[in-house]
Amino acid sequence: MSDKFHTELNRLKQDTTEMAQFARDMLRESLDALFNQDTEKALQVYSRKKHIRDVTIALEDRTYQLIALYQPMAKDMRLIACTLKMITAAERIGRYGKDIADMVKDLRDQPDFPQRLPIPHMADLVLGMIDDVIVAYKTENLDPIKNFTSRDDTVDALWLSILREMLTFMMENPQTITRSAYYIMVARYLERSGDHACKMAENIHYMITGEWIEIE
Amino acid sequence: MTSEPIISTNDLNLWYHDTHALQSISMTISKNQVTALIGPSGCGKSTLLRCFNRLNDLIDCVKIRGEILLDNENIHAAGTDVVMLRKKVGMVFQKPNPFPKSVYENVAYGPRVHGIKNKGELDSIVEQSLRDAALWDEVRDRLHDSALGLSGGQQQRLCIARTLAVEPKVILMDEPCSALDPIATAKIEKLIDALKQDYTVIIVTHNMQQAARVSNYTGFMYLGKLIEFGQTNQIFENPREDLTENYITGRFG
Numbered sequence: 001m002s003d004k005f006h007t008e009l010n011r012l013k014q015d016t017t018e019m020a021q022f023a024r025d026m027l028r029e030s031l032d033a034l035f036n037q038d039t040e041k042a043l044q045v046y047s048r049k050k051h052i053r054d055v056t057i058a059l060e061d062r063t064y065q066l067i068a069l070y071q072p073m074a075k076d077m078r079l080i081a082c083t084l085k086m087i088t089a090a091e092r093i094g095r096y097g098k099d100i101a102d103m104v105k106d107l108r109d110q111p112d113f114p115q116r117l118p119i120p121h122m123a124d125l126v127l128g129m130i131d132d133v134i135v136a137y138k139t140e141n142l143d144p145i146k147n148f149t150s151r152d153d154t155v156d157a158l159w160l161s162i163l164r165e166m167l168t169f170m171m172e173n174p175q176t177i178t179r180s181a182y183y184i185m186v187a188r189y190l191e192r193s194g195d196h197a198c199k200m201a202e203n204i205h206y207m208i209t210g211e212w213i214e215i216e
Numbered sequence: 217m218t219s220e221p222i223i224s225t226n227d228l229n230l231w232y233h234d235t236h237a238l239q240s241i242s243m244t245i246s247k248n249q250v251t252a253l254i255g256p257s258g259c260g261k262s263t264l265l266r267c268f269n270r271l272n273d274l275i276d277c278v279k280i281r282g283e284i285l286l287d288n289e290n291i292h293a294a295g296t297d298v299v300m301l302r303k304k305v306g307m308v309f310q311k312p313n314p315f316p317k318s319v320y321e322n323v324a325y326g327p328r329v330h331g332i333k334n335k336g337e338l339d340s341i342v343e344q345s346l347r348d349a350a351l352w353d354e355v356r357d358r359l360h361d362s363a364l365g366l367s368g369g370q371q372q373r374l375c376i377a378r379t380l381a382v383e384p385k386v387i388l389m390d391e392p393c394s395a396l397d398p399i400a401t402a403k404i405e406k407l408i409d410a411l412k413q414d415y416t417v418i419i420v421t422h423n424m425q426q427a428a429r430v431s432n433y434t435g436f437m438y439l440g441k442l443i444e445f446g447q448t449n450q451i452f453e454n455p456r457e458d459l460t461e462n463y464i465t466g467r468f469g
């Protein structure tokens with residue numbers, strides 16, 4: 001084995017971190033566009049879908065190449081395994097961002113809700129988990145991901161409460177059905193993104209320690 | 217994986233003159249399992265392997281301290297029959313080294329030395345050994361041709377057949393594939409896997425992927441010491457020692 005391998009492995013990790021950051025920004029900015037009815041920005045986020053796809057394929061390709069050429073062991077093998085999962089999860093998160101961005105134009109003419117919803121709060125929690133996952137991966141440090149079980153519980157609880165609230169809106173006022181249905185999807189995507197963050201956290205734990213944990 | 221021990225060493229030390237080549241090695245080899253020894257060149261893998269059938273006795277300047285038990289018997293005990301020991305613990309070397317004789321004679325040699333004269337009996341030992349070494353189909357029609365006419369991979373399997381012919385319990389292999397191409401290597405690896413049904417195999421290899429593929433247990437040696445010993449998947453997935461980690465990920469030196 002050569003130093004070339006470790007140089008390339010480090011570069012792969014760095015580029016994967018950047019890709020995860022890019023996907024994270026897609027989700028963040030799509031939510032901002034949604035909350036601010038900013039169709040301009042939504043369009044801009046939506047247009048990043050090709051880029052995230054291309055980067056995903058390129059990074060996966062590089063990962064498979066490293067496996068085929070160097071057959072990594074131990075820590076290197078665990079980093080590679082984790083990297084593949086990171087790429088997949090980040091792509092999903094980016095695509096949720098794209099899907100949310102795509103909703104903004106449809107909601108432009110829909111009446112707004114009478115009261116504030118916990119969706120922005122839920123978004124902050126999920127984005128916080130994603131940020132911490134990226135830091136943990138980048139710095140190979142467990143601290144940022146150590147409370148994930150309880151953070152994920154909160155996200156799940158919010159998802160259920162938003163779902164119930166939306167159902168109530170829809171029953172009380174059919175005018176809000178479109179917006180409510182879309183917001184249910186947004187909350188669902190956020191809940192899924194939180195799950196992806198948990199999966200990533202499990203893989204990062206394995207990468208760092210060689211042991212598997214379950215975040216439920 | 218529960219497995220009973222077949223060989224164990226206890227505080228084993230070996231010197232070549234002043235070179236302390238093995239330093240306080242304590243390990244247990246499990247029966248009917250494949251154990252791999254890995255480590256950088258000169259760390260003592262071959263030396264340790266040669267201890268198990270006392271091949272180091274043939275080297276003048278060697279001094280050994282500590283215990284090696286084979287089936288709970290000290291192989292250095294007074295009265296140990298070294299010929300019997302080497303029958304029980306056979307060895308396959310890095311370079312195939314068939315005798316310049318026929319295929320048949322190469323395999324029949326050991327059993328003859330151990331007193332088997334009957335032609336029918338020898339025939340069946342030869343056939344069985346060649347079958348067990350996955351070579352029979354390739355040489356059945358040329359049993360009386362010279363072994364030196366076989367390919368390198370076939371010669372290596374012949375050497376394995378020769379070892380099997382005396383019904384050993386343990387087979388030591390010192391880099392058995394390093395002179396072979398990938399196809400011949402794959403055949404030997406498949407063979408090693410089959411052999412553990414009936415034998416215990418200890419293999420030295422520089423090829424980490426090979427160690428990971430063929431063995432159940434792996435020992436990592438460095439500068440005469442056994443740094444880490446454990447189940448192979450643990451060693452290659454999550455080694456406990458930094459030295460092991462650095463070696464198997466190629467971060468050495």
Ligand SMILES: Nc1ncnc2c1ncn2[C@@H]1O[C@H](COP(=O)(O)OP(=O)(O)OP(=O)(O)O)[C@@H](O)[C@H]1O
Binds near residue numbers: 237258261263
């Ligand atoms: N016959 C000998 N006389 C003197 N010193 C020896 C002899 N054989 C080995 N040594 C020394 O003992 C140490 C261990 O050697 P050994 O051959 O066991 O290493 P190894 O791990 O098998 O290396 P390699 O991977 O290169 O085969 C080395 O320092 C070597 O120089």
Ligand SMILES: [Mg+2]
Binds near residue numbers: 261262263390420
């Ligand atoms: Mg050697």
